[in-house]
Each structure stands twice: as structure tokens, then as C-alpha cells.
Amino acid sequence: MSEYQRYEFMTIDRPLTREQLDAVDALSSHIDASSTHALIEYHWGNFKHDPIDVLHKFFDAFLYWANWGAPELAFRFPHGILPADLIDGYDLDDFVTFTRYPDYDILDIHFGEMEGPDEWIDYELGSLIAIRDELMEGDLRALYIAWLASQRMGGGYDEEEEYEEEEEDDEEDDEEISVPPVPAAFGTLTAAQEALAELLQVPQELLVAAARHSGPAVSSTGIDVAEWVKSLPPDRQNDYLVRLARNEPGLSRLLVKELRELSQDRTRAKPPTGEHVTYATLLAESKGIRAQLEREQREQEQAAHQRHLREIRDHQEDYWHQVDMAAVRGTGTGYDEAVRLLTELREAAEHFKETQQFQERFRAWARHHLRRPALVKRLQARNFTLPEA
Secondary structure, eight states: OOOOEEEEEEOOSSOOOHHHHHHHHTTOTTEEEOSSEEEEEESSSOOSSOHHHHHHHHOSEEEEEETTEEEEEEEEEETTSSOTTTTTTSOOTTTEEEEEOSSEEEEEEEOTTOBOOSSOOOOOGGGTTHHHHHHHTTOOHHHHHHHHHHHHHTTGGGOOOOOOTTSOHHHHHHHHHTSOBOOTTTTSOOHHHHHHHHHTTOOHHHHHHHHTTOOOOOOOOOOOHHHHHTTSOHHHHHHHHHHHHTTOTTHHHHHHHHHHHHHHHHHSOOOOOOOBOOHHHHHHHHHHHHHHHHHHHHHHHHHHHHHHHHHHHHTHHHHHHHHHHHHTTOSHHHHHHHHHHHHHHHHHHHHTTOHHHHHHHHHHHHGGGTTOHHHHHHHHHTTOOOOOO
């Protein structure tokens, strides 16, 4: 297979200026860039710049993948909009970094050692971009998906580790704390979160296992902005007005974040902490779920096939007409189509115990086509019993 690498960037908060777009255009002869998007594809060679540096300087989101795998997804955020301890407790040092700069903060999800899927999949940044907003809203389901992927990459998918019963209670507590809590509403992932799970190759059965330990979404009753703004000191109010006049990206989210922090203790209880479930537990549960999902898929496929056979039986005159039209074309493609349709008619007849009726009609039909050797050969290859010439 030939080499393929794809680098994709997007802006969200504000488009690139003309000067910035010129600088982006100069990054590579392979680049296709606009004021809000840039795409670089390589079938040989490599991008000569650090994509995270490019993200930091120009864009708000970045996606990389190659035909051999190594997916990377990164987002740029206004400085301070996410908590400094965002990824603490996830043990993601080898796979996720959160770097705070004076102007922006960057979350980088990188799985450089992950192999590509068996089947080709075109990943696009547009299907993942909503994760940026979700994180700024405090939705950490994407981080938990990254944690699940990291456990698989660490070899945990084939290992089942359990706590030793003789361990001290405080040691067990420390071990449990190192496991991140299952986020609320994990059973109803957003489209972007599902796309992330696909990108990081997290099996469906593992997502379902985690969802069984997830609580309902934390209800949001909305905020009384006018009332909460009064809690801001005058100097902070003036500061926000000045920054608003300068069209600072992400300012509204920063303001709401600060207002919530000021008012949270007085207006609402702290959201409950999710259940801490070890990966070994999720792995064990996922095995049973996988068997169930496979059984359900087989049942769905069988039901769909039976509906198809019923459709053939109920409209068999149309099918026989299609057989005639395909055969008289006198071409290899036409003969293939005729044999395919006859095979389906035969299967439907067998399913509904009408084989004798089918055989009588088939022999009558076949007598008119015995002088088509290419068609006869195809019918014999599919074990059709032909009448004598």
C-alpha cells in the first residue's frame, strides 16, 4: 500500500487574516488553505513543521492520521478557560498533554504507536470539532474515551488485573483514586465523541461497559447572568468590557466560567463524582457485552435476510421479468445478473417450501436459453439442474 498522511487544521473563534493566510500557504507546496481551514496531504515526504506549533500560532483545531495509524487530535483554547488540572488523575502522560501558554492552552491527544484499522477509514476534523466546545462546557467524556484507548495501548485489553485482598484499605483507596470516574451520560455519547472513539479504535463493547457505570446527565438550570455580574468587582467588570472591545476570542465563556466559580457555592450543589471503575472490571464486562452485541447483530442480519426473501416471494413476477431482461442482453454482465436473480428466487422458494414450483418454472425458462453456452456454464456452476436440449 502506498504511503498516505493527512494534516488538517481549522479555525473557530476567528478567521485567519490575509497576512496569516499567506504565512499558512507558505508552509507546504501540498497545502490547500482558506481563512478557516487548511488541508495537507502527502503520498510521499513529510510536513516540515511542527503541527502543534502551527496550531498554536494560527488555528483552533488539528487532526493528523496516516494509513499506518498514529492518530493525533489537538485543540487550542483561550488561556485559562479550562482548569489547569484538566487531565490530572487520568494517567495519560504518554498519550495526552495539556500545555498552558500565556496566550493559549493546547490539549494534544496523540497515539503515535497506534496501528491503523484493518479497513480504510477517512477521518475528518469536522466530525470531531465539537469536542472543543464540549470540553469548554465541562463535558469530559472525550477525555475518558482517550483514557480507555490508552489502557488498550498499554496492553490492558488482554490483561485482567484485580486488587489483592490482603492489601491495606488505604492502598486500595489510592489505587482507586488513580482511576478516573466514569462521566455522566456516557451512554449517550455525542456524534463527535463517537467519532473520537472510532479514531482511537475503542471497541463498542468497552463503551457499553463503561456506560453501565455512568449516571444521568447533570441538569443545568441556566444562570441569571444579570444577577451574577453584580458579584464581579468593578475592576473585573471593566476588564471584561475592555477585552470585549478588543474582540478577544472565547471571552463569553471565560466570563461565564468566572461567574459560575463565584456563585457555585451559593446557588447549586457540587455535581456528584462519577463511579471509579478499574479497566480490568470494564474489560471483563465487555467480553460478555461483545458476545451479546454479536448475537444481536446476527439476529438482525437474519431478520433482514428473511424480510428480503419475503420481498422476493411477494414480487417474484418482477424478479422473473428482470431475469428475462438480463439474459437477453447476451453479455457476461447480463448473464451474471440473471444467475444472481435466479439464485435468490431459488433460495426464496426453498425458504417457503415452494421448490417444486420454482423448478418447473425454471426448466420452462431455461429451455429458451440452452443455446447460450456462457449462460449455461454460469448456471451449472451454481448447481442449477438444466433440462435436456
